[in-house]
Amino acid sequence: MKKPEILDQSLCWQAVLSRTDNGDGSFYYGVKTTGIYCRPGCSSRLPKRENVEFFLSCEEAEAKGYRACKKCRPTELGKEHYLKEKIVTACRIIESSSEHIKLADLAAEVGLSPYHFHRLFKKYLGVTPKQYSMYRQSVRFGDHVKSFGSVTEAIYEAGFGSSSVAYQKRNRKLGMKPKILKKGGEGLTIRYGISSCYLGAIIVATTGRGVCAIEFADDPEDLPTLVQARFPKAKLMEGGGDFAELLEMVVRSIEVPQQAHNIPLDIQGTAFQLQVWEVVGSINCGQTLTYTEVAQRMGKPQAARAVASAIAANSLAVVIPCHRVVGKDGRLAGYRWGIERKQQLLAKERTEET
Ligand SMILES: [Zn+2]
Structure with missing residues (x-):
């Protein structure tokens, strides 16, 4: 030596x-x-x-x-690259874990001191490991999460050091372009199909990107109006024969909520709404959260009211399971499609879960 x-x-x-x-x-x-x-x-x-x-x-x-060594490549990788790889590795660990991982454990996993790890993570991603972990925990709608892409990919795309931008960029990718939303769906063609399920008449509406609205009503004739109200300037038209399959898939996802369904979604909303809906999407079948708990999971414990209005604005009934959000003391609070439907949904999920 x-x-x-x-x-x-x-x-x-x-x-x-x-x-x-x-x-x-x-x-x-x-x-x-x-x-x-x-x-x-x-x-x-x-x-x-x-x-x-x-x-x-x-x-x-x-x-x-x-x-x-071929694993840690002591000669090949420059320091920055080496550190970036570590952070990306940490992201992958977070993304693949179903539970929250402690900072110290994550840092140990990638071989950095907790302090250094925390600082680097924040520098590259613009959020702390904890925030990122909570964020990922909330991104659990099912398979279609894949289409959201991953933050680490966005970092690579955006280049080194600009990842807080990448993070925001990714958020935008989640939904429709805000401009289109503001104009009430101007220039959009929305196709729809109508069917029925145990909750009544159901409409499924899609843009070219995926399902943008799922709504219920007692009278099927009322349904297109509900969709048109959300996108006043969009052109609404009945879907053709190829719509039947999608319609059936959505109905099945409502009848059998505990199964994962790979329904392409075009989720539209503000960044805040998207965050709320992601947390809502993470609530398992048979379970409920209160508005305050959703706000807490977002790291915004003060935002319970805003959470409630974001939930009320959800256009994808059941697929974004906002019926799993209840008031304090388990009170059902409101439901856009009627409190009876919320009751039915929760009762069905509870019994089939046990
Ligand atoms: Zn090695």
Whole structure:
């Protein structure tokens, strides 16, 4: 071991054990039994202490006959790139986890100190790991989430360092362009089909991108008006024969709510509404949340009222399950399509869940 006066071996070993590496290339470790040298944050199997020696540089390790590890690539990746990879890895971990992961655990997973990890994450994504995690938790409508793309992809698209922009960009991708929405769907052609289900008459309306409205009424003749009211300037027309399949799929998703359904959606709303609906989409069948709880999950505990109005503005009945949001003490509060339908929906989900 060279320069023992500079490399504190016990600190280095600690860093290897905890897989902590701040990417500054302060040291590398070689594993005698494999002849490979690594960064301290490498995800490969931890070596035994007696098989490890430390180096200040890659050159030093290679001079001793070690080869660079293919996983952590100590020579290839520049520091920035290396750190970015770590953050992207963390994003993937968050995206694939169904539960919230503690900051310290995430940081350990990618081999950064919690403080450094938090700072970098915020820098690259414009949100904290916790916010991102909550956000991802809420993005659970089902399979069609795929069509939303992922934030990490957006980071790559937008280039390094501009990811808060990427984050906003992604939000815009969620729905219709705000301009179109403001103009009441001007220039849009909306096709629809009408059917019936246990909740009454149902209309399913689509833009070229996906289903933009699902509504109920007692009288099927009232249904097109409901859709037209949402998009006053859009051209409404009855769907052709190819509409039957989609219509059936939507009806089935209402009759059998616990199954995942891959219905293409064109979700339209403001950034805030989209956030609310995403949280609403995360509520499992058979469960309910209060308005305050939805606001809390969004990280905006004060916003319960705004949450309630966003929920009232939902145009995709049942598919965005706003019927699973209830008042404090379990009171059903309101429902756009009538409190009886909300009651029926919840009762059905409760019994079929158990
Ligand atoms: Zn390695």
